[in-house]
Amino acid sequence: MNAGPDPTPNLDMVLITGMSGSGKSVALHALEDAGYYCVDNLPPELLLPFVALEKQHGASKVAIAMDVRSATSLPLVPLQLAQMQEQGVAVQSIFLDASTDTLVRRYSETRRLHPLSRRDDSDQHRALVDAIDEERELLGDMREYAHVIDTSMIRASQLQGYVKALISSPVTQLTLVFESFAFKRGVPVDADYVFDVRMLPNPHYEPELRHLTGKDETVVNYLQGHAEVGDMFRHIEQFLAHWLQALARDHRSYVTVAIGCTGGQHRSVYLVEQLARAFSPHWVTLKRHRELDAAL
Numbered sequence: 001m002n003a004g005p006d007p008t009p010n011l012d013m014v015l016i017t018g019m020s021g022s023g024k025s026v027a028l029h030a031l032e033d034a035g036y037y038c039v040d041n042l043p044p045e046l047l048l049p050f051v052a053l054e055k056q057h058g059a060s061k062v063a064i065a066m067d068v069r070s071a072t073s074l075p076l077v078p079l080q081l082a083q084m085q086e087q088g089v090a091v092q093s094i095f096l097d098a099s100t101d102t103l104v105r106r107y108s109e110t111r112r113l114h115p116l117s118r119r120d121d122s123d124q125h126r127a128l129v130d131a132i133d134e135e136r137e138l139l140g141d142m143r144e145y146a147h148v149i150d151t152s153m154i155r156a157s158q159l160q161g162y163v164k165a166l167i168s169s170p171v172t173q174l175t176l177v178f179e180s181f182a183f184k185r186g187v188p189v190d191a192d193y194v195f196d197v198r199m200l201p202n203p204h205y206e207p208e209l210r211h212l213t214g215k216d217e218t219v220v221n222y223l224q225g226h227a228e229v230g231d232m233f234r235h236i237e238q239f240l241a242h243w244l245q246a247l248a249r250d251h252r253s254y255v256t257v258a259i260g261c262t263g264g265q266h267r268s269v270y271l272v273e274q275l276a277r278a279f280s281p282h283w284v285t286l287k288r289h290r291e292l293d294a295a296l
Contacts, residue, residue, distance in 0.1 A: 011055050011089045012036075014063040014167060015081070017074075017142045018096030019135060020115055021106045023151045023159050024065050027096060030160035031063040034167060038063045044073035047080050051089060069115050071138045078145050090171045092253070094163065095139075095146035097189050100132050102152040147175075147254035148190035158293045166254075169284045174248040176240075176279055177256040178272040179288040180214070182264030188290065191258035195236055195271075201226045203266040213292060214269030223270050233274055240275075244283065264291030 014036065016027050028038045042050060042064045054062050066074065081091050098106075107114060107128055116131035117124075147166060151159055169175045181188055183198065203209040203219050212219050223229045240257065247255055257275070261267040269289055276287045 011051065011059060012061045012167075012171075013051060013084065013089050013091050014061075015077070015091065015093045015146070016063065016065040016096065017067065017093070017139065017146060019098055019103060019132070019139070020067060021103045021112075022096035022098045023156065024067065024096055026156045026159050027094065027163045028063060028065055030163040031167065033160075034061075034164055036061040036063040036167075038065070040065045041069060042066060043070050044076045044080065047077065048083065051084055055089075066142075067115070068135045068138055074139070074142055077142065081145070092167060092171050093142075093146035094166065095143045095148045096159075097143070097148050097150055098152040099150075099186070099189065100129060103132050104128055147177075148256070150188040150190040152189065153181075153185050153290060153294070155294055158290075161293070162288065165286050169286065171253070173284050174244065174252055175254045175284040175286060176244070177254060177286045177288065178276045178279075179256060179258045179290060180264055180268035180272040180292070181258055181260045181290045182268075183260045183262060185264070185291065187260065188256075188258050190256050192256050193240075194258045194260065195232075197232055197259060197261050197267050197271060200229050200232060200261070200267050202262065204263060209266070212266075214266045214271070215273060219266055220270060223267065229267075229270075233271060236271070236275060237278055240279070264289070 014031055016024050018024055025040070028040060032038045037054070037059060039050070039062070044066060047064065050064070051062070066077070081093065085091050104125070114128055114131040116134050117127050149159065149162055179188060179191065183196070187194055201223070203212070203222050206222065209219050209222060214220070214223070244255070259268040259271045269292060272287055272289065276285050279285050
């Protein structure tokens, strides 16, 4: 009698994909530091044989990076990931993204050639933008199956921290990611839901609170003293509480909720802290403070 696949994962695998120049090498270094055996630019045709070999060798943690250089074979990957999960492999897929302007700047600074660029093009800037647009289209399906991290506004050390936090979360449960940000620095492209809280009272205009953050007790007390802040918290909480079970049933692994204010220091930070505290007893919950983390 066939007992079926072992439901207990015996190998942790992290798949890193994303836009060229978005930080895949940084993410791989973070995983290597966390004890993962890392392979860069593995052709998709070799994914299943490689994982089978690592299981045979008794490996417990592997990380693999794939990029647009394997574009013709990438459509194979979603089915391969499903097969590995059936075989007891705990799979986490992370997609690194960044705005086109950010990617153009990074390529201009490093003077590297994009994998899809042509050296003989007379307008190199236009060629680079076209290559990035083509890459986005080619990787669109991979993005749909992964947790997206927007690296446009974060430093390498922040990305390493985000990756390490993600791999510490159980892969069998939906993970809820709360992220504060400043609208003046752009909306995170990795957000599933974005809430604008700039209409709430701003501690920035209180001289004794300006240098503090939404984590500090005096700022917390100030914001809790305004009824509209409590209303905003309850409305976001009720919306998420209503829809999270449906998202989990839809086999979502991650849901990123971005809370934005003007400077990303007070109101958005406070609400991320409060929402994470409210949901952590029931869901795997992570916190990110894009602007505060960048200052560390």
